[in-house]
Amino acid sequence: MEEQGKKSLxxxxxxxxMDKLFGAFIIANGAAAMGMEVTMFFTFWGLRAIKKNxxxxxxxxxxxxxxxxxxxxxKANPSKFSFGGMGRWMFGKMMGAHNVAKLVxxxxxxxxLGVNMYGCQMSMDVMEIPQETFIHGVKEPVGVGFFLLKAxxxxxxxxx
Numbered sequence: 443m444e445e446q447g448k449k450s451l452x453x454x455x456x457x458x459x460m461d462k463l464f465g466a467f468i469i470a471n472g473a474a475a476m477g478m479e480v481t482m483f484f485t486f487w488g489l490r491a492i493k494k495n496x497x498x499x500x501x502x503x504x505x506x507x508x509x510x511x512x513x514x515x516x517k518a519n520p521s522k523f524s525f526g527g528m529g530r531w532m533f534g535k536m537m538g539a540h541n542v543a544k545l546v547x548x549x550x551x552x553x554x555l556g557v558n559m560y561g562c563q564m565s566m567d568v569m570e571i572p573q574e575t576f577i578h579g580v581k582e583p584v585g586v587g588f589f590l591l592k593a594x595x596x597x598x599x600x601x602x
Contacts, residue, residue: 450479452589452596458487458511459521460530460545466491466602467548473598474555481596482552483589485562488602489571491515491549492559492580504570515545553579560584 451473455466466482474480484492495514499505523529534544543551552559561576563583573583593599 448477448479449473449598450481450592450596451598451600452481452593453483453600453602454589455482455484455488455491455602456486457521457602458490458518460518460533461520461522462602463488463491463515463518463545464548466600467545467552469600470557471548471551471555474552474557478597480552480555480557481589481592482557482559483562483584483586483592484559485565486569487511489561489565489569490518491545492561492576493571494575494577496575498572498575499570501570507569508571515549518545549577553577560589562586562589 451470453466453470455463457463466488470480470482490511490513493514495516497505497508497512499508518530519527520529520533523532525532537544559580561571561573561580561583563585566572566583573580
């Protein structure tokens with residue numbers, strides 16, 4: 443439960459797109475740096491943001507999904523202008539030229555700032571992504587009910 447008087451942010455991260463993940467982590471880090479309690483609930487494609495670069499899936503479909511969408515946060519493409527992976531490289535160069543932190547750095551900062559990151563248990567089950575494939579700092583998986591309780595009491599709710 444949040445501290446008395448402490449502001450809070452609850453965010454669903456459903457997208458695994460590079461630009462949307464940038465927005466999610468920048469907002470989460472800004473809120474955490476301001477002293478807010480931050481809860482990020484990663485579901486479906488958003489799970490990529492908290493996943494290590496390891497293969498997942500036990501069944502044929504699970505392994506196929508893991509291979510097609512596999513990878514970690516470094517494999518996130520922009521939602522527009524992907525150019526078959528060239529967009530990720532191009533945006534990386536442009537951001538580097540302007541000293542913008544990489545996604546991995548923003549995610550690591552979120553862990554350091556104490557952002558509460560949770561995987562959606564149902565999405566993990568469907569996509570065959572086990573908890574042990576997540577980075578250090580991700581909390582035990584939760585269901586939507588847990589997130590809704592956080593969102594219900596949060597000062598700010600976002601869906602990215």
